[in-house]
Amino acid sequence: MTAQAEGPARPHEVEWTEPKIRRFWGWWGEHLGDEAFFSRDYGWAIMDILERRVPLAGKRAVDIGTGPGYLLDELLARGATCSGVEPSAALADMANERLKNQSGFEGVAEASAGHLPLPDGEVDIACSLEVVEHLLDDQLHGHMREMARVVREGGFALVSTPNEENFDTYRTVCPDCGALFHRIQHVRRWTGDQLVARMREVGFEPELVVRTVLGRNRAHALLARLRHVARRTRRTDVAALPQLVYVGRRV
Numbered sequence: 202m203t204a205q206a207e208g209p210a211r212p213h214e215v216e217w218t219e220p221k222i223r224r225f226w227g228w229w230g231e232h233l234g235d236e237a238f239f240s241r242d243y244g245w246a247i248m249d250i251l252e253r254r255v256p257l258a259g260k261r262a263v264d265i266g267t268g269p270g271y272l273l274d275e276l277l278a279r280g281a282t283c284s285g286v287e288p289s290a291a292l293a294d295m296a297n298e299r300l301k302n303q304s305g306f307e308g309v310a311e312a313s314a315g316h317l318p319l320p321d322g323e324v325d326i327a328c329s330l331e332v333v334e335h336l337l338d339d340q341l342h343g344h345m346r347e348m349a350r351v352v353r354e355g356g357f358a359l360v361s362t363p364n365e366e367n368f369d370t371y372r373t374v375c376p377d378c379g380a381l382f383h384r385i386q387h388v389r390r391w392t393g394d395q396l397v398a399r400m401r402e403v404g405f406e407p408e409l410v411v412r413t414v415l416g417r418n419r420a421h422a423l424l425a426r427l428r429h430v431a432r433r434t435r436r437t438d439v440a441a442l443p444q445l446v447y448v449g450r451r452v
Contacts, residue, residue: 210379217337217388225386227289239331239361240264240272246415247330247361248275250446254408255326255357257281262326263351265314265344270296272330277305281326285309286317315343322353330361333396334387341389341399349403352451358405362391364412364445396447405449412442 215221240247248257258280264272267285269292276283277300284307287293296309310318314332327348336344348358366387373384393410400407 210375210377212374212379212381215380215382217382217386219337219340222335222337222386223288229385238268238271240268240275243415244272244275244330247272247359247446248279250409250411250413251326251357251359251448252279254448257326260325261323262328263317263319263324264328264330265317265348266329266332267296267309268292270300270309272328273300273306273309276328277303281305282307284319286312286314286319288313313340315340315347317347317351319351321350322356323351325353325356326359327352327357328359330359332362333360334362334366334389334391337388342403345399345403349405349451354451356451357408358400358447358449358451360396360400360447360449362396362445363387364442365392366390366443391445393445393447396445397449400447400449404452406452407447408450409446409448411446413444413446414442415444 251257257276260281262276262281262283264270264276264283264285267273267287268289270285273283273285273296282305285293285296287296287309288311290311293309293311300306300309312318314329314336329344329348333341333344352358368383368387368390371384371387372381374381393412397407397410
């Protein structure tokens with residue numbers, strides 16, 4: 202049967218479920234390796250922003266959704282004691298193997314973002330990089346509530362996510378079935394005000410909310426910002442800076 206005889210696939214939105222999400226990211230991790238992980242390229246820049254408010258030396262931190270542990274590399278290099286939480290057993294094993302001999306490393310546990318294997322008030326800083334845009338409605342509040350539970354009073358939450366993301370730019374379609382979805386499985390769009398409001402619900406008050414352009418190193422970051430400014434001068438629809446970084450204090 203030819204493609205013409207088959208007729209067009211019926212367009213429909215993917216209904217994401219936890220098994221589908223695990224399958225999606227399992228494929229990414231297996232086939233793309235390091236390229237799948239935001240913190241490998243941009244963790245340094247996020248840590249620079251965090252340290253505007255929170256010196257990391259001597260602090261205890263947890264990285265939620267740690268992957269192979271690239272953000273933990275940055276935390277350890279800046280003098281923090283840290284652990285990680287990762288839903289993929291394979292990625293947790295990878296991080297534990299990579300970092301097992303590092304001073305200050307307390308291990309990566311296999312667990313979901315909504316059930317952190319830590320006591321109440323255990324850490325000074327809970328980090329959640331590029332996680333909240335992926336969470337389903339029934340996962341999101343649990344994730345933020347657990348961040349609040351494990352952070353001591355006066356401690357901090359660090360959250361990064363795309364800022365005012367234009368989903369149309371990143372939508373793709375399955376040519377077999379017509380399923381429409383964000384190509385890296387984002388399910389929600391965030392503004393700074395929305396993130397502040399949701400974190401306030403679980404007991405965090407904003408210390409710093411930054412909208413910025415990140416880079417893989419300082420020279421790349423400067424070039425990326427210049428390119429973004431140039432695009433904004435040519436196109437009225439490119440208004441928002443692409444990355445949102447939130448630092449909140451537990452009250």
